[in-house]
Amino acid sequence: xxxxxxxxxxxxxxxxxxxxxxxxxxxxxxxxxxxxxxxxxxxxxxxxxxxxxxxxxxxxxxxxxxxxxxxxxxxxxxxxxxxxxxxxxxxxxxxxxxxxxxxxxxxxxxxxxxxxxxxxxxxxxxxxxxxxxxxxxxxxxxxxxxxxxxxxxxxxxxxxxxxxxxxxxxxxxxxxxxxxxxxxxxxxxxxxxxxxxxxxxxxxxxxxxxxxxxxxxxxxxxxxxxxxxxxxxxxxxxxxxxxxxxxxxxxxxxxx
Amino acid sequence: xxxxxxxxxxxxxxxxxxxxxxxxxxxxxxxxxxxxxxxxxxxxxxxxxxxxxxxxxxxxxxxxxxxxxxxxxxxxxxxxxxxxxxxxxxxxxxxxxxxxxxxxxxxxxxxxxxxxxxxxxxxxxxxxxxxxxxxxxxxxxxxxxxxxxxxxxxxxxxxxxxxxxxxxxxxxxxxxxxxxxxxxxxxxxxxxxxxxxxxxxxxxxxxxxxxxxxxxxxxxxxxxxxxxxxxxxxxxxxxxxxxxxxxxxxxxxxxxxxxxxxxxxxxxxxxxxxxxxxxxxxxxxxxxxxxxxxxxxxxxxxxxxxxxxxxxxxxxxxxxxxxxxxxxxxxxxxxxxxxxxxxxxxxxxxxxxxxxxxxxxxxxxxxxxxxxxxxxxxxxxxxxxxxxx
Numbered sequence: 329x330x331x332x333x334x335x336x337x338x339x340x341x342x343x344x345x346x347x348x349x350x351x352x353x354x355x356x357x358x359x360x361x362x363x364x365x366x367x368x369x370x371x372x373x374x375x376x377x378x379x380x381x382x383x384x385x386x387x388x389x390x391x392x393x394x395x396x397x398x399x400x401x402x403x404x405x406x407x408x409x410x411x412x413x414x415x416x417x418x419x420x421x422x423x424x425x426x427x428x429x430x431x432x433x434x435x436x437x438x439x440x441x442x443x444x445x446x447x448x449x450x451x452x453x454x455x456x457x458x459x460x461x462x463x464x465x466x467x468x469x470x471x472x473x474x475x476x477x478x479x480x481x482x483x484x485x486x487x488x489x490x491x492x493x494x495x496x497x498x499x500x501x502x503x504x505x506x507x508x509x510x511x512x513x514x515x516x517x518x519x520x521x522x523x524x525x526x527x528x529x530x531x532x533x534x535x536x537x538x539x540x541x542x543x544x545x546x547x548x549x550x551x552x553x554x555x556x557x558x559x560x561x562x563x564x565x566x567x568x569x570x571x572x573x574x575x576x577x578x579x580x581x582x583x584x
Numbered sequence: 585x586x587x588x589x590x591x592x593x594x595x596x597x598x599x600x601x602x603x604x605x606x607x608x609x610x611x612x613x614x615x616x617x618x619x620x621x622x623x624x625x626x627x628x629x630x631x632x633x634x635x636x637x638x639x640x641x642x643x644x645x646x647x648x649x650x651x652x653x654x655x656x657x658x659x660x661x662x663x664x665x666x667x668x669x670x671x672x673x674x675x676x677x678x679x680x681x682x683x684x685x686x687x688x689x690x691x692x693x694x695x696x697x698x699x700x701x702x703x704x705x706x707x708x709x710x711x712x713x714x715x716x717x718x719x720x721x722x723x724x725x726x727x728x729x730x731x732x733x734x735x736x737x738x739x740x741x742x743x744x745x746x747x748x749x750x751x752x753x754x755x756x757x758x759x760x761x762x763x764x765x766x767x768x769x770x771x772x773x774x775x776x777x778x779x780x781x782x783x784x785x786x787x788x789x790x791x792x793x794x795x796x797x798x799x800x801x802x803x804x805x806x807x808x809x810x811x812x813x814x815x816x817x818x819x820x821x822x823x824x825x826x827x828x829x830x831x832x833x834x835x836x837x838x839x840x841x842x843x844x845x846x847x848x849x850x851x852x853x854x855x856x857x858x859x860x861x862x863x864x865x866x867x868x869x870x871x872x873x874x875x876x877x878x879x880x881x882x883x884x885x886x887x888x889x890x891x892x893x894x895x896x897x898x899x900x901x902x903x904x905x906x907x908x909x910x911x912x913x914x915x916x917x918x919x920x921x922x923x924x925x926x927x928x929x930x931x932x933x934x935x936x937x938x939x940x941x942x943x944x945x946x947x948x949x950x951x952x953x954x955x956x957x958x959x960x961x962x963x964x965x966x967x968x969x970x971x972x973x
Binding site: 409410411414416426427428429430432433455464466467468469470471472488489490491492493494496497498499500501502503504505506510511512513568569584 | 591592593594595596597598599601602656659660661662663665666668669672673674676677678679680682763766767768769770918921922923924925926
């Protein structure tokens with residue numbers, strides 16, 4: 329195809345204008361995104377909500393897209409063994425031995441290291457911070473840098489945390505980790521920057537089977553309440569009295 | 585890294601959070617509490633036989649107390665924010681009391697030392713010249729009244745302070761035990777016995793340290809050892825070893841007897857991960873052997889040199905044993921996964937902010953401080969005067 333000088337200039341101009349406009353748009357989105365991180369939108373009233381989370385272990389397929397999406401959304405380092413959410417695999421072998429694993433938090437999926445004919449029962453269990461109603465991590469923080477919001481989310485104030493790691497020891501679920509870059513404790517926020525804008529947490533959004541669900545416990549018609557009202561529910565380590573707000577459907581007795 | 589993990593541990597648990605420095609912290613505060621309580625045997629309970637070491641014990645307590653915050657500050661992700669623990673303490677946290685308990689105790693120890701040494705300080709101020717005169721005058725707070733009446737008042741006040749000091753020493757260390765004992769997430773830590781276990785091991789470690797420092801000081805200064813004092817300390821060491829081992833065994837036995845959900849992982853911890861440091865170092869070397877040796881010391885007549893050697897060996901073993909106990913609690917508790925289905929291994933590094941090297945440095949500093957304070961305030965002076973008389 330012959331391109332005249334006039335056409336070439338036209339295309340060139342379009343490309344330049346497009347690139348400039350595009351990067352401006354992207355930049356504005358990024359700035360809005362980072363500027364708004366962990367600070368709710370203006371119209372958001374945290375007194376109106378009380379968040380809850382459902383995990384249906386029966387339909388989780390262990391694809392690990394949730395764990396992947398979480399790391400991308402929340403800038404959690406991919407090259408460090410730290411996770412805000414992960415998926416565990418439980419396999420009961422024919423001899424009754426239970427093998428549990430979660431290689432790289434399930435981000436890369438699960439290897440077939442036991443021949444299927446040797447496994448009599450297998451299932452996946454997604455894990456995430458339980459945003460407990462009686463959170464031991466908040467109890468043990470010596471300076472009050474970790475706290476529960478009015479809408480029921482347990483957060484860390486990164487500008488206040490002294491990095492003693494007592495909260496990491498205090499969490500019975502292994503949901504907290506030490507952020508070496510920030511020098512503070514870190515954890516799942518239920519994507520607070522998203523849920524306060526009416527969006528779903530990244531892990532819920534990314535789940536292809538709907539094994540993860542998120543909603544408002546204050547709203548009787550929310551998906552979370554519909555499941556809580558009809559299904560048989562359990563929470564992790566109920567005997568510790570932490571009162572988790574991540575509710576499990578189909579939780580097996582082997583799950584720790 | 586993978587080979588160091590057995591079974592399943594939560595993905596975030598791969599990194600051990602509390603390192604050798606956090607082993608050092610309860611070890612050092614334990615030595616402080618123990619040394620202080622040893623000095624109280626004279627100051628409060630009037631046990632005259634330990635008088636020769638009473639003042640030295642206070643200086644030992646101070647030297648170790650001054651470094652007690654070092655392992656913590658070195659460990660923090662944001663040491664510059666550490667002071668927030670004083671400004672905005674979160675009262676539901678066992679850790680939030682640290683700043684206040686520590687400061688209060690420091691004041692009590694310093695006042696106690698000042699009262700015990702005031703007569704000496706005033707005399708030194710009178711008998712020295714130049715900057716020394718200025719230093720001792722300042723230490724005397726420019727108050728030179730050492731009349732019989734004033735000294736008697738001092739003694740009364742010192743006794744009152746020591747009476748406050750005992751519960752604060754017990755609190756300073758018992759509360760360290762609670763930092764671990766109050767963590768329901770960790771079955772190896774979570775027991776109401778923890779503060780008492782910490783306190784008893786603190787007392788034995790403090791007495792053992794005092795015995796060794798006393799013998800070493802007398803050897804260095806070529807001064808005769810007061811065997812009555814030494815035997816008395818050995819006797820208290822023996823008694824507190826009994827309390828210590830009783831509580832430690834009570835914890836293990838009830839855990840094994842009740843056999844709750846976590847028993848499998850606890851058994852694995854005890855038989856595999858910390859078998860040597862627990863049964864070998866903590867119980868056999870740290871308690872059983874010293875217990876037998878000190879029992880013999882109580883039975884054998886005369887043969888002072890032999891008894892002194894036995895007491896020294898016991899003290900060294902007790903100090904190593906208590907360090908192993910701190911290790912088994914702090915590191916052991918982190919070597920089991922909270923999933924109760926796996927274990928991991930702590931591999932100490934040498935050159936690192938939280939490595940073995942800073943730990944060694946922090947452990948050496950108190951001895952340097954002790955050398956300096958014993959130079960400024962010689963604790964043996966009155967003893968030598970008595971010997972010369």
